[in-house]
Amino acid sequence: MQNKFTGFSSATLFQLLRDGQPRTKAELVKITGLARSTIQLRIDTLLELDLIAPVNDAVSTGGRPSAQVALNPKARVIAAVDFGASQASLALTDLTGEILGRTSSRMIIADGPETCLGWMVRTIRSELAALHLKEADLIAIGIGLPGPVEHSTGRPSNPPIMPGWDDFDVPGFVNHHLKATVLVDNDVNIMALGEQKFAWPDIENIIFLKASTGIGSGIISSGVLQRGAEGIAGDIGHVQIARGDNVPCRCGNSGCLEAMAAGPALAQRLSLAGIEFNGNRITVLSDVVAATKAGELAAIQAVRQAGRDIGEVLTTCVSVLNPSVISIGGSLAFAGEHLLAGVREVVYSRSMPLATEHLTIAQSRAGLDAGIIGASVMAIDYALSTASIDAMAAALESANT
Amino acid sequence: MQNKFTGFSSATLFQLLRDGQPRTKAELVKITGLARSTIQLRIDTLLELDLIAPVNDAVSTGGRPSAQVALNPKARVIAAVDFGASQASLALTDLTGEILGRTSSRMIIADGPETCLGWMVRTIRSELAALHLKEADLIAIGIGLPGPVEHSTGRPSNPPIMPGWDDFDVPGFVNHHLKATVLVDNDVNIMALGEQKFAWPDIENIIFLKASTGIGSGIISSGVLQRGAEGIAGDIGHVQIARGDNVPCRCGNSGCLEAMAAGPALAQRLSLAGIEFNGNRITVLSDVVAATKAGELAAIQAVRQAGRDIGEVLTTCVSVLNPSVISIGGSLAFAGEHLLAGVREVVYSRSMPLATEHLTIAQSRAGLDAGIIGASVMAIDYALSTASIDAMAAALESANT
DNA sequence: ATGTCTTTTGTTGAAAATCAACATTACGTT
DNA sequence: AACGTAATGTTGATTTTCAACAAAAGACAT
Numbered sequence: 001m002q003n004k005f006t007g008f009s010s011a012t013l014f015q016l017l018r019d020g021q022p023r024t025k026a027e028l029v030k031i032t033g034l035a036r037s038t039i040q041l042r043i044d045t046l047l048e049l050d051l052i053a054p055v056n057d058a059v060s061t062g063g064r065p066s067a068q069v070a071l072n073p074k075a076r077v078i079a080a081v082d083f084g085a086s087q088a089s090l091a092l093t094d095l096t097g098e099i100l101g102r103t104s105s106r107m108i109i110a111d112g113p114e115t116c117l118g119w120m121v122r123t124i125r126s127e128l129a130a131l132h133l134k135e136a137d138l139i140a141i142g143i144g145l146p147g148p149v150e151h152s153t154g155r156p157s158n159p160p161i162m163p164g165w166d167d168f169d170v171p172g173f174v175n176h177h178l179k180a181t182v183l184v185d186n187d188v189n190i191m192a193l194g195e196q197k198f199a200w201p202d203i204e205n206i207i208f209l210k211a212s213t214g215i216g217s218g219i220i221s222s223g224v225l226q227r228g229a230e231g232i233a234g235d236i237g238h239v240q241i242a243r244g245d246n247v248p249c250r251c252g253n254s255g256c257l258e259a260m261a262a263g264p265a266l267a268q269r270l271s272l273a274g275i276e277f278n279g280n281r282i283t284v285l286s287d288v289v290a291a292t293k294a295g296e297l298a299a300i301q302a303v304r305q306a307g308r309d310i311g312e313v314l315t316t317c318v319s320v321l322n323p324s325v326i327s328i329g330g331s332l333a334f335a336g337e338h339l340l341a342g343v344r345e346v347v348y349s350r351s352m353p354l355a356t357e358h359l360t361i362a363q364s365r366a367g368l369d370a371g372i373i374g375a376s377v378m379a380i381d382y383a384l385s386t387a388s389i390d391a392m393a394a395a396l397e398s399a400n401t
Numbered sequence: 402m403q404n405k406f407t408g409f410s411s412a413t414l415f416q417l418l419r420d421g422q423p424r425t426k427a428e429l430v431k432i433t434g435l436a437r438s439t440i441q442l443r444i445d446t447l448l449e450l451d452l453i454a455p456v457n458d459a460v461s462t463g464g465r466p467s468a469q470v471a472l473n474p475k476a477r478v479i480a481a482v483d484f485g486a487s488q489a490s491l492a493l494t495d496l497t498g499e500i501l502g503r504t505s506s507r508m509i510i511a512d513g514p515e516t517c518l519g520w521m522v523r524t525i526r527s528e529l530a531a532l533h534l535k536e537a538d539l540i541a542i543g544i545g546l547p548g549p550v551e552h553s554t555g556r557p558s559n560p561p562i563m564p565g566w567d568d569f570d571v572p573g574f575v576n577h578h579l580k581a582t583v584l585v586d587n588d589v590n591i592m593a594l595g596e597q598k599f600a601w602p603d604i605e606n607i608i609f610l611k612a613s614t615g616i617g618s619g620i621i622s623s624g625v626l627q628r629g630a631e632g633i634a635g636d637i638g639h640v641q642i643a644r645g646d647n648v649p650c651r652c653g654n655s656g657c658l659e660a661m662a663a664g665p666a667l668a669q670r671l672s673l674a675g676i677e678f679n680g681n682r683i684t685v686l687s688d689v690v691a692a693t694k695a696g697e698l699a700a701i702q703a704v705r706q707a708g709r710d711i712g713e714v715l716t717t718c719v720s721v722l723n724p725s726v727i728s729i730g731g732s733l734a735f736a737g738e739h740l741l742a743g744v745r746e747v748v749y750s751r752s753m754p755l756a757t758e759h760l761t762i763a764q765s766r767a768g769l770d771a772g773i774i775g776a777s778v779m780a781i782d783y784a785l786s787t788a789s790i791d792a793m794a795a796a797l798e799s800a801n802t
Numbered sequence: 803a804t805g806t807c808t809t810t811t812g813t814t815g816a817a818a819a820t821c822a823a824c825a826t827t828a829c830g831t832t
Numbered sequence: 833a834a835c836g837t838a839a840t841g842t843t844g845a846t847t848t849t850c851a852a853c854a855a856a857a858g859a860c861a862t
Contacts, residue, residue: 026839035821036840063838064828148755158755205630219721221629226622228723229606230755233622238753239717242643251753316640316717320620322629352639352652354549354559354631427810436850437811464809465857804862811856819848827840832833 082371142379192218194374307342329364483772543780593619595775708743730765
């Protein structure tokens with residue numbers, strides 16, 4: 001039986017290899033302080049679990065070249081799913097987050113959990129089959145949903161746009177069909193995770209803002225995704241802004257950021273002003289984006305003003321959280337650099353110099369894949385955690401007896 | 402030599418006893434899963450370090466009553482120091498944070514670090530002597546300073562009101578005289594720690610706001626004090642508020658919260674309006690507080706409005722961080738409940754219901770001691786950390802050889 | 803007071819985990 | 833092909849941890 005209690009189980013050693021970098025045994029000995037023979041034992045376990053694999057030998061430093069081991073990204077498969085209001089994306093990834101296969105589908109979240117999750121289960125199965133993978137290889141499923149989620153239980157809590165989902169036991173339902181661990185979170189939180197992992201791996205304090213039909217943010221502070229007491233941290237769409245005054249919002253209040261700067265508000269304002277694009281009136285967000293990209297002045301001005309409005313709220317966030325990066329995604333962010341320009345204009349002029357000196361404000365680099373990548377990150381994070389790997393090692397142990 | 406690598410060192414066991422609760426060996430066996438003999442070995446080490454002590458036996462459950470051990474609060478001494486702009490408080494505490502002795506002194510922070518820290522060292526020495534304690538018993542010193550501090554190095558960074566302190570190596574200077582570990586942080590951060598520990602021990606998401614000469618906040622999210630990228634998280638005094646418009650602030654911007662709602666602003670406004678109290682004009686914060694407590698209407702209105710202004714910023718914080726508690730301290734908070742009333746009025750009416758449903762907004766319960774308590778908490782937290790105790794155990798080990 | 807029951811405690815040998823030393827192998831260099 | 837260097841495989845020693853047993857200490861009933 002392998003050491004039950006020493007903090008230094010195979011799982012602990014594995015954490016050193018999670019970055020994917022190949023390491024020689026000598027290196028591991030130096031890092032851990034354990035004897036080489038002990039390291040060998042741990043490595044044997046991890047090799048048997050297929051979690052690590054030998055890679056080509058390192059170059060000789062004068063004598064016999066040392067063998068190297070590294071994370072085996074193909075050891076298990078992860079499913080990453082990003083549900084939007086009317087669209088869903090699904091990908092299978094390896095343990096580095098590399099996408100092995102993907103699908104998107106029109107999917108109305110309001111059709112309810114059985115419908116949406118049923119599609120998800122079927123699609124995961126067919127994607128696995130297409131890649132000639134077994135269901136047993138699937139170790140975890142990360143799911144992003146467009147509403148507040150109690151992450152610890154995987155249940156949505158009072159989601160405004162997801163009728164039928166309130167308090168639905170998502171992991172319970174999914175595990176009825178697939179036995180992988182299920183992790184659920186709000187879609188913006190997941191995008192924040194994805195953006196951080198993909199574009200800013202060494203940054204510990206980052207605000208990710210999504211501006212499209214709604215406006216929301218995901219906050220990573222001290223390297224940890226912040227969910228708050230009720231799991232609704234980062235929900236800045238209904239912060240009131242100065243310019244808002246009497247504009248009513250669907251939340252019942254007035255002057256909310258979302259009522260001023262989100263897609264529908266922009267479309268309505270341009271439409272009321274009689275602005276047209278290609279001879280059609282501007283009615284939905286995609287029209288605004290198209291018009292802006294095409295250089296339509298009124299649309300550009302509207303998007304830039306939305307940037308300023310968002311910047312007003314972000315300025316407070318900068319003072320409160322002191323991040324080093326603000327990353328902005330969502331379709332509005334990709335209608336040229338106009339939204340970003342508005343945000344920068346306000347944040348840099350209104351914040352304290354100490355807070356902005358090292359602050360980067362940038363377009364999301366993960367782009368539309370942020371959600372999928374983040375769902376994958378969240379799932380991988382669990383799958384490769386000490387707890388999960390300890391469990392695998394224990395199972396292997398008892399199987400060997 | 403005691404196990405070098407097992408996560409389960411004496412230090413790990415000790416973490417279970419940190420709450421001060423007495424535990425029987427049988428309980429520790431059950432919690433840890435280790436054998437009783439192993440537990441005994443760990444306990445022996447901790448007893449030798451004097452960190453735990455036997456307490457009176459538990460009541461019998463039918464057989465021989467079991468002996469119990471518990472944290473020995475008197476094993477070491479902690480120094481906790483809270484520097485304000487013109488005043489400093491110092492306390493010696495035991496390992497539960499109980500205050501053993503305390504002093505306050507008029508102390509101008511602008512006199513520079515040598516002067517202030519020199520006083521601190523002398524005072525710690527005399528307080529130790531008064532309690533008949535040895536300098537070797539002092540294990541850690543927690544210091545709060547009225548400005549931004551890079552916590553990891555203990556150096557102030559660009560503090561506006563602490564000339565001569567910028568980038569000064571506080572731990573280095575102190576260690577020249579006392580060899581205890583020195584931990585430094587911003588005073589509001591420390592008050593947040595103190596308030597959390599003292600009044601809300603089980604709450605993981607809390608915002609502490611201090612309103613007096615300046616306005617600042619300390620943020621504890623996911624149970625961790627958030628310092629941000631540059632150590633200036635929570636610095637909300639210079640967030641602009643809607644009502645601010647053209648009121649200039651000492652920071653160079655205009656409309657800052659501090660320029661509208663902090664002590665000097667209130668005093669000046671009342672003074673300009675010709676308000677008097679006891680025949681004297683209102684010139685400083687303490688006059689405002691006194692007038693408010695005495696029921697002077699104009700002062701009450703001003704304080705309540707300050708509460709609304711602060712509430713405006715806190716509303717955004719609530720959406721961003723989703724805390725379960727907002728605790729408000731600083732002398733303005735104790736001029737009756739008027740400041741609090743203003744804050745509540747705005748936060749509860751403007752925030753989303755989901756965020757305020759379980760939100761408590763309360764006066765600081767640690768009161769003026771929050772800083773001292775927090776400095777003590779920070780120092781204890783280090784002193785009783787696994788790393789620190791492992792080091793003590795290792796030292797004991799080599800001494801025994 | 804005495805004896806029995808229950809539970810904790812002290813002790814000791816066994817088992818497991820880890821280390822340290824030695825011989826062996828593989829590669830680069832001359 | 834011989835030599836030096838560094839990694840690897842193997843084995844016995846050492847340390848750490850466990851598990852079992854006997855002894856001790858109180859509670860309770862007689």
